[in-house]
Amino acid sequence: MIVLFALRDMFHTIWHPSGQGSLSRLVIEGIWRGSRLVRRRSNQTSMVGPVALLAVILTWGLLILAGWTLVYWPHMAEGFSFGSALNPSQRADFVDSLYLSLVTVATLGYGDIVPTYGWLRLAAPLEALIGFALLTAAVSWVLQIYPALARRRALAVRLALLKRADAARAIPTLDSSAASTLLDSLADELIQVRVDLTQYAETYYFREVDATTSLPALVPYAVELARAARTAPRQDLQLAATVLEEAVGDYAHLLRQQFLPSEGTTDETLQRYARDHGHSN
Known part of the structure; x- marks a missing residue:
C-alpha cells in the first residue's frame, strides 16, 4: 500500500x-x-x-x-x-x-x-x-517544469520592458495595428502561462528575487495596458484590450481557486500574489 x-x-x-x-x-x-x-x-x-x-x-x-x-x-x-x-x-x-x-x-x-x-x-x-x-x-518532471518557468519569466521580462518604455501612456494614441497585435500576443502568452500553472501547479512555488523576471510583480502592468487601450477610439484595439483583461481575470481566478483561497477583485488577488512572492506593487 x-x-x-x-x-x-x-x-x-x-x-x-x-x-x-x-x-x-x-x-x-x-x-x-x-x-x-x-x-x-x-x-x-x-x-x-x-x-x-x-x-x-x-x-x-x-x-x-x-x-x-x-x-x-x-x-x-x-x-x-x-x-x-x-x-x-x-x-x-x-x-x-x-x-x-x-x-x-x-x-x-x-x-x-x-x-x-x-x-x-x-x-x-x-x-x-x-x-x-x-x-x-524525476528527470521527466524537471524537464517539464523548467520550460514552463522559462515561459513565465519571458513574459515577465517582456512586461518589464514595456513598463520601462511607458507603453501604457503611448498605446491609446497609436494608429497602426501594432498596438492590438501587441495586446493579443500578451494575452496568448498569459493564456499559455495559465495552462502551465494548471498542469504544473508546483511552478507557483518558484520565487524570483529579481522583479524583472517575476510575473507576480509585473502581471498588474498587463491590466494597466489593457485599461489604457480601452480608452482608444479604434475598435480592434478595444477588443484586444478586453481579451487581455479577461485573460488576466481568468489567471487571477485560477490563483484564487488553487493558491490564494479568498474572495476579492482581480486587482486584490494580484496584490496578494505579488506579496506572496515577496514583491509589492
Missing part, C-alpha cells in the same frame, strides 16, 4: 492533467510556508522551488524504499539465501531487508542476498523496475 500510494502520487503530480498529487502538494506547501518564516527571505527566495522538488523526489524514494523493506522483512530468515562472505552472527533481519531494498531500488543488485521463494524472486525485479521508473519520473 505504501508503494502504491507513492506511485499514485507520482502519476498525479507528473502526468495527470489536473497537476499535483496530494503528498507532493503537502511537501511543497510545507517548504513554502517554512521559507516565509526565514527572516532574510530575499536570500532564500530562489531556492524554495528547487529544494521543494528535491524534497518531493526524496519522499517518493523513501516511501518506495520503506514499502519494499516491509515486504522483505517478514521473510528475511527463510525466504532468502545469503552469500558466504556474510557473517551470520552479525545479521539483523530488518537491516538486511533495508539493505536489500536499497540496493534493489537503486538497481545495483550485488547478489549477496538472493530471494529463494518464487514470489519474492518476482518481487525483487519489480522493485528494480519501480526504482528505474522513479529516476525516469
